Amino acid sequence: MAEEHVASPAVEASPAVAATTTGAAAPAKHVQPAAEETSLITGSEAIAVACKLADVDVITAYPIRPYDTVMQYVAKLVSNGEMDCEYIVAESEHSQFEIVKHASAVGARVFCGSSGVGWMHAFEALTVTPALRIPMVTMVGNRALDDPGAFGVEHNDALAVRDLGWQLVWVDNAQEALDTALIAYRVAEDRRIFLPCAISCDGAFLTHSQALVKIPSQAKVNAFLPRYNRGDLLLHPDNPITVAPQANEDWLMEIRRQGAAAMERSPSVIREAYAEFEKIFGRRYGNPFFEEYMTDDADVVLVGMGTLSTPVKVCIRQMRQEGKKVGFVRVRWFRPFAAEELAASLGRFKSIGVIDRDFSLGSPYHSGVLTTEVRAAMYGLSKRVPVLGFICGLGGREVTLPDVRKMAEKVYLAADGKPQPPTQWIGLRE
Amino acid sequence: MGRLFAVEIVYRGIFQKTLAKNISRAIVLAAQREGKPGISFGRYGDSPERNGIPAKSFAIVATDDLTLEEGMAQYEPKQVDVTISVDDTLCKGVESWAWYGLQPINRLLKPNGVLIVTSLEGPESLIKMMHRKEHPYRLAILKGTRSFSGLWVYKDDHTDVRILGAMAKLLPELFSLMSLQETIRSEWHDEVKAISAQRAFERATTTTVQPTQGNPETPYSFEFPKWTEMREGIAIPSIARGHQMKDPKTGEMGGFQPERNPTFKKYTTRTMRPVVDFSTCIKCTLCWLQCPDSCFDVTPDGLYDANMQACCGCGVCEAVCPVEKCVTMVSETQFSDNASQWEQWKKDPDGYKQWLESTIASRPERSHGFRFRGQYEQQVPEMLEIAQRE
Numbered sequence: 153m154a155e156e157h158v159a160s161p162a163v164e165a166s167p168a169v170a171a172t173t174t175g176a177a178a179p180a181k182h183v184q185p186a187a188e189e190t191s192l193i194t195g196s197e198a199i200a201v202a203c204k205l206a207d208v209d210v211i212t213a214y215p216i217r218p219y220d221t222v223m224q225y226v227a228k229l230v231s232n233g234e235m236d237c238e239y240i241v242a243e244s245e246h247s248q249f250e251i252v253k254h255a256s257a258v259g260a261r262v263f264c265g266s267s268g269v270g271w272m273h274a275f276e277a278l279t280v281t282p283a284l285r286i287p288m289v290t291m292v293g294n295r296a297l298d299d300p301g302a303f304g305v306e307h308n309d310a311l312a313v314r315d316l317g318w319q320l321v322w323v324d325n326a327q328e329a330l331d332t333a334l335i336a337y338r339v340a341e342d343r344r345i346f347l348p349c350a351i352s353c354d355g356a357f358l359t360h361s362q363a364l365v366k367i368p369s370q371a372k373v374n375a376f377l378p379r380y381n382r383g384d385l386l387l388h389p390d391n392p393i394t395v396a397p398q399a400n401e402d403w404l405m406e407i408r409r410q411g412a413a414a415m416e417r418s419p420s421v422i423r424e425a426y427a428e429f430e431k432i433f434g435r436r437y438g439n440p441f442f443e444e445y446m447t448d449d450a451d452v453v454l455v456g457m458g459t460l461s462t463p464v465k466v467c468i469r470q471m472r473q474e475g476k477k478v479g480f481v482r483v484r485w486f487r488p489f490a491a492e493e494l495a496a497s498l499g500r501f502k503s504i505g506v507i508d509r510d511f512s513l514g515s516p517y518h519s520g521v522l523t524t525e526v527r528a529a530m531y532g533l534s535k536r537v538p539v540l541g542f543i544c545g546l547g548g549r550e551v552t553l554p555d556v557r558k559m560a561e562k563v564y565l566a567a568d569g570k571p572q573p574p575t576q577w578i579g580l581r582e
Numbered sequence: 583m584g585r586l587f588a589v590e591i592v593y594r595g596i597f598q599k600t601l602a603k604n605i606s607r608a609i610v611l612a613a614q615r616e617g618k619p620g621i622s623f624g625r626y627g628d629s630p631e632r633n634g635i636p637a638k639s640f641a642i643v644a645t646d647d648l649t650l651e652e653g654m655a656q657y658e659p660k661q662v663d664v665t666i667s668v669d670d671t672l673c674k675g676v677e678s679w680a681w682y683g684l685q686p687i688n689r690l691l692k693p694n695g696v697l698i699v700t701s702l703e704g705p706e707s708l709i710k711m712m713h714r715k716e717h718p719y720r721l722a723i724l725k726g727t728r729s730f731s732g733l734w735v736y737k738d739d740h741t742d743v744r745i746l747g748a749m750a751k752l753l754p755e756l757f758s759l760m761s762l763q764e765t766i767r768s769e770w771h772d773e774v775k776a777i778s779a780q781r782a783f784e785r786a787t788t789t790t791v792q793p794t795q796g797n798p799e800t801p802y803s804f805e806f807p808k809w810t811e812m813r814e815g816i817a818i819p820s821i822a823r824g825h826q827m828k829d830p831k832t833g834e835m836g837g838f839q840p841e842r843n844p845t846f847k848k849y850t851t852r853t854m855r856p857v858v859d860f861s862t863c864i865k866c867t868l869c870w871l872q873c874p875d876s877c878f879d880v881t882p883d884g885l886y887d888a889n890m891q892a893c894c895g896c897g898v899c900e901a902v903c904p905v906e907k908c909v910t911m912v913s914e915t916q917f918s919d920n921a922s923q924w925e926q927w928k929k930d931p932d933g934y935k936q937w938l939e940s941t942i943a944s945r946p947e948r949s950h951g952f953r954f955r956g957q958y959e960q961q962v963p964e965m966l967e968i969a970q971r972e
Contacts, residue, residue, distance in 0.1 A: 285814050285816075385813070385815045385817050392820035393813075393817045394817065395815065395817045397816070399816055402682065403812075405809075410809055
């Protein structure tokens with residue numbers, strides 16, 4: 153039943169092909185209140201619209217493709233008088249993230265973003281942000297880590313902060329990008345959490361292709377998103393505190409444990425936010441942590457994150473016509489990682505294949521990051537399900553329908569008891 | 583298990599970092615000549631790159647490798663055979679960056695262990711400064727000024743080898759004078775230093791300190807909060823702004839006294855403190871403006887009183903004061919409390935003036951502050967002369 157729970161903007165307005173093929177003719181599956189308008193915008197612009205609706209106070213910008221599309225659109229909103237915020241063009245990503253970090257400490261709702269090596273240049277600021285419990289919301293336009301000039305999608309940029317206390321979520325269409333940005337503010341700024349959240353949008357496939365997006369009304373957003381209240385952590389003359397004094401070995405374990413406790417609370421706050429979102433906006437995402445597609449009767453499933461969901465879903469539909477029961481699980485929230493729930497779901501199948509649009513050189517079995525996490529999550533299951541790792545679509549390379557078929561077939565072989573290598577590169581010239 | 587030896591060297595950050603390292607290295611090297619393995623290390627959390635911050639180096643030596651490993655299976659020793667204090671003002675206690683609270687200088691000493699202090703003071707004066715200890719221990723005084731230099735320059739005034747020579751006498755099981763002298767020759771290539779070590783060896787004597795002797799105060803301690811009790815986000819409450827002061831004689835209110843950090847008093851971070859002549863002060867405000875630690879309280883009568891909760895003893899006030907002998911830095915060994923000088927002066931101006939003059943008169947050389955090129959070259963012979971006199 154899982155697939156029916158899911159709002160299906162991916163089908164209505166899938167990236168890259170949406171505008172020309174299905175976009176205009178998208179059937180109105182979900183009846184929306186009349187107040188909502190529909191815009192033809194990119195995933196990046198959808199994030200910018202969410203910033204406007206969330207009434208963000210401080211935004212910092214420094215150009216890097218593909219994230220720059222967000223800052224361009226925000227700049228347009230500001231100059232058109234549609235949005236009121238401090239819009240600061242920093243001299244580098246490091247300053248960009250430092251500025252919003254401090255603005256958030258004094259009580260401003262902030263937005264920031266970057267891509268690839270730009271995100272890496274901000275790394276020092278990124279590391280301290282969760283420890284200071286700054287509920288920054290950012291967009292990472294996923295980009296390869298700049299083997300000279302590469303600007304296609306790879307997930308390694310956002311994944312680099314996976315251990316530091318950042319909440320990480322991947323979306324696969326523009327509507328979900330907008331909705332998730334609103335949810336991200338609600339979760340990050342919840343006093344129980346106060347941890348930053350990065351929304352990953354695949355470069356090109358999501359950031360640069362326009363799709364039809366329903367824009368929620370300001371009144372609904374106001375009802376959904378409370379004001380940011382920093383409480384006793386507010387840096388203000390009326391609340392004299394020192395933030396970030398020197399913390400040596402006498403304090404760091406306790407500070408880390410506090411962050412860990414916040415991350416442990418995050419899943420229930422995320423669940424609440426999605427439930428409230430559905431109630432107010434009428435759009436339902438089912439399980440917030442991962443989307444299941446045609447899994448109910450599946451023998452085997454593929455697992456992945458981001459926009460590769462489109463070719464995977466299409467290929468699955470083709471294979472099902474041939475009688476092959478393949479399903480797909482799209483991981484949304486990578487941090488917190490819904491390990492138990494995901495393991496319980498994936499444990500139902502005969503075999504699974506995880507598609508990584510990232511690499512993790514020298515990691516266990518030389519697999520990608522997602523594969524390694526999925527394997528770890530499934531370790532406690534009594535039934536041992538074969539987990540194949542696939543490295544695919546690196547640097548923005550297309551994940552083709554034949555690629556997906558090839559992967560699904562390999563997973564079937566594993567299900568039939570034919571041993572497979574733990575990691576295979578798909579779509580590689582060899 | 584064999585025998586384990588632990589030695590700590592308590593020193594003032596940056597000024598004595600090289601000195602402390604020289605001593606702890608030489609201990610290990612001298613013991614090694616007798617087949618005893620050892621390890622020399624500085625405590626990482628001390629941040630000894632800060633001026634005057636109390637810090638520690640350790641030398642751990644054992645009769646065999648396994649015993650040494652037992653001794654190293656902890657961040658730092660819980661008990662030591664010898665504590666070396668290369669600055670006598672540290673006898674008042676140690677507040678390092680590596681921990682919270684005040685630790686008595688003799689805290690880690692084993693029963694009948696040896697505390698070696700470099701000082702011009704006698705045993706009575708030093709014992710008065712040190713906290714009481716539950717068991718007897720021995721005190722050895724090595725006559726000398728506190729040897730301060732810097733991170734990049736080292737004042738080679740033989741303090742290191744003299745301490746090592748005294749150690750060879752007081753704990754002969756650790757290393758002999760002969761092993762020490764061989765070490766000195768191979769490390770420093772200086773026969774004069776080997777002779778200095780021998781002199782110190784010959785002259786080293788100890789005084790036994792009984793549990794009834796010393797400062798009876800309970801040192802300030804600090805209890806760490808649990809992780810659930812700490813405010814999140816690495817945020818701590820700020821210190822409140824401050825309040826007016828009260829004239830002890832007239833009851834008049836006025837001036838301004840900033841609030842001070844309740845968990846970090848700077849009582850033991852000083853090697854010297856300013857003594858102020860309020861009768862010659864022209865209220866120019868320079869000391870108050872220039873003090874890097876905002877230590878000056880503004881009194882109701884517009885004077886500036888150096889508050890000992892906040893003074894680090896840097897000497898900037900003395901340097902900027904335009905009036906001769908209005909602010910004078912005096913060795914911390916001369917003081918037994920941290921009371922307000924201004925209050926004393928208000929209550930008894932004549933008595934204060936008398937105290938002031940006698941205190942300034944006995945002031946020794948300023949402990950630190952690099953003033954002119956060739957300063958160390960001048961100080962080294964002075965130090966050697968003190969060593970000769972001993």
